[in-house]
Amino acid sequence: MSFSEFLSEILLPYGGTSVVVTGIAAYLGKIISTNIINGELAKQKLDLEKLKSENSLKLESLKQEYNHHIENLKIESAHNIENVKNELHKEIMKHEVYTSISKDKYQELFQKRIELYESLINLKNEIDDSILDNAEYFEFQDDDPKPFTRMVEKINKASRENPMLMSNELAKLSSDLYNKSSRVFSDAKVSAMYAEQSINGQEDVHYEVVIDAEDNELRKMYRECGDLYNEWFEQLERDVSRIRSILDITNDFLGEKY
Structure with a gap:
């Protein structure tokens, strides 16, 4: 008995050679598909881990950059506040000096204004008297x-x-x-x-x-x-x-x- 006749005798109870071949092909296809999917999943997992790692590094870098920026802002803000305090102190000193001067100057100008308006009132009285006379x-x-x-x-x-x-x-x-x-x-x-x-x-x-x-x-x-x-x-x-x-x-x- 030849080998092909032997396979026919063995496979005949299961529906013939074509049915068995089809089943084997389906089984092998499922195994191959599973391997491919598992491979893709493994690759995607590696890519995801890589992205996570890269993102973690970027995030850490951004965090450090942000903290550095915040520290610089704090230093700059403290410096600006100190400058404002100094300028304010100077202005207060100027105002105190100016106020002491301006009070005397205001009194002097107000006295001169009174004298001017006294002369204008005298002029008005002179004109009124002239009209009456x-x-x-x-x-x-x-x-x-x-x-x-x-x-x-x-x-x-x-x-x-x-x-x-x-x-x-x-x-x-x-x-x-x-x-x-x-x-x-x-x-x-x-x-x-x-x-x-x-x-x-x-x-x-x-x-x-x-x-x-x-x-x-x-x-x-x-x-x-x-x-x-x-x-x-x-x-x-x-x-x-x-x-x-x-x-x-x-x-x-x-x-x-x-």
């Missing part, structure tokens, strides 16, 4: 612009002597009044000059023509500056009232203290 003239000579222009001139002169000691509001009104009135005064001088040139030696009408030409321009003064003139005196009263309040408060404080 010349009430009859103003009643019948209301067309004469010179009294009002003289008052404006006096205010301009007084307010320009020391504008730094005035309140901002009064200084602004003084500047506006001076600028507007200066244009009127300038136009009046120019008109008088042209009138004088047009006379051509006529001495008998010289004075009247020049004065009339000048007055015609000066009559614009009240229209241009009347409102500012009134606002100036109103602001003067407000400023003087504030100074009085400061003096009253100071007097009360010193009275309680001493």
Whole structure:
């Protein structure tokens, strides 16, 4: 009996050669697949362990870098705080020195401001007295612009002597009044000059023509500056009232203290 006949006799009860071969192939395939899967799993496990190791190293490196950065920030922060303390100490010392100086300077400037406003009050009283003393003239000579222009001139002169000691509001009104009135005064001088040139030696009408030409321009003064003139005196009263309040408060404080 040949070997092939022997296999046929043995395998015949199990369904024939093809069935057995198929079973063996399936079994071998399962073994091979299992080995491949186990191999892949082992490889993946090794790769995972490698990644874990690499990540652990990176994490440790980042942790050390972060700790180093934190330490640097702490050192820098402590250094900055120390600098701030030093600067603050310097500023406090400067402030103490400046305060001691500024108190004396403030007292000096306040005294000068009082003197300035005293002179402005005296000017106001002078103008008020002049209006009262010349009430009859103003009643019948209301067309004469010179009294009002003289008052404006006096205010301009007084307010320009020391504008730094005035309140901002009064200084602004003084500047506006001076600028507007200066244009009127300038136009009046120019008109008088042209009138004088047009006379051509006529001495008998010289004075009247020049004065009339000048007055015609000066009559614009009240229209241009009347409102500012009134606002100036109103602001003067407000400023003087504030100074009085400061003096009253100071007097009360010193009275309680001493």
